[in-house]
Amino acid sequence: xxxxxxxxxxxxxxxxxxxxxxxxxISGHTSVYWYQQALGLGLQFLLxxxxxxxxxRGNFPPRFSGRQFPNYSSELNVxxxxxxxxxxxxxxxxxxxxxxxxxxxGPGTRLTVL
Amino acid sequence: AQKITQTxxxxxxxxxxxxxxDCTYDTSDxxxxxxxxxxxxxxxxxxxxxxxxxDQQNATEGRYSLNxxxxxxxxxxxxxxxxxxxxxxxxxxxxxxxxxxxxxxFGKGITLSVxx
Numbered sequence: 078x079x080x081x082x083x084x085x086x087x088x089x090x091x092x093x094x095x096x097x098x099x100x101x102x103i104s105g106h107t108s109v110y111w112y113q114q115a116l117g118l119g120l121q122f123l124l125x126x127x128x129x130x131x132x133x134r135g136n137f138p139p140r141f142s143g144r145q146f147p148n149y150s151s152e153l154n155v156x157x158x159x160x161x162x163x164x165x166x167x168x169x170x171x172x173x174x175x176x177x178x179x180x181x182x183g184p185g186t187r188l189t190v191l
Numbered sequence: 192a193q194k195i196t197q198t199x200x201x202x203x204x205x206x207x208x209x210x211x212x213d214c215t216y217d218t219s220d221x222x223x224x225x226x227x228x229x230x231x232x233x234x235x236x237x238x239x240x241x242x243x244x245x246d247q248q249n250a251t252e253g254r255y256s257l258n259x260x261x262x263x264x265x266x267x268x269x270x271x272x273x274x275x276x277x278x279x280x281x282x283x284x285x286x287x288x289x290x291x292x293x294x295x296x297f298g299k300g301i302t303l304s305v306x307x
């Protein structure tokens with residue numbers, strides 16, 4: 078069974094541009110999560126989508142946004158890029174089984190803002 | 192206050208020996224889940240083991256076991272028979288179930304190096 082996939086693997090942008098990151102969850106998973114792992118800041122929760130709706134968002138400015146499509150894949154958009162947005166962006170998916178909703182992660186997209 | 196605390200800056204273990212990675216947590220939610228993930232240098236987060244707050248027994252998954260001490264709010268990961276491929280960053284994470292919150296809160300991680 079295929080795991081979570083993310084594209085692109087690497088993305089290089091300049092300050093002020095927009096970045097779009099994509100994630101495909103494990104087949105059958107309805108929830109998608111986005112996390113940012115910036116150097117020195119650890120893993121920070123960004124967004125949670127379930128059944129096409131945004132369910133929760135972390136402490137990030139509105140220029141971080143996203144959506145979930147009917148096939149449960151998801152897109153993260155970062156507008157007006159700033160240097161400190163450079164980070165590894167990890168997507169995870171899960172399906173609530175009643176006991177646990179373990180999140181399984183993709184390989185990440187490494188965003189570099191110049 | 193930090194919700195997940197991992198204070199060991201770096202750990203070294205000899206191949207084939209066991210190692211314990213510490214994790215303490217803080218929550219007032221009676222229902223929560225604790226997770227351990229491994230992150231090799233490639234960056235992908237690999238799920239290792241899960242412990243629910245109401246689980247009576249400590250979780251085990253192959254060479255991984257979780258030493259869950261609820262009263263002390265600790266959830267230490269034990270890796271038995273270490274292998275060179277175990278060298279990586281290890282993260283402890285918690286999921287609280289209050290309301291619509293399904294996010295994971297991560298600790299800062301521990302670097303494990305396995306020596307041949």
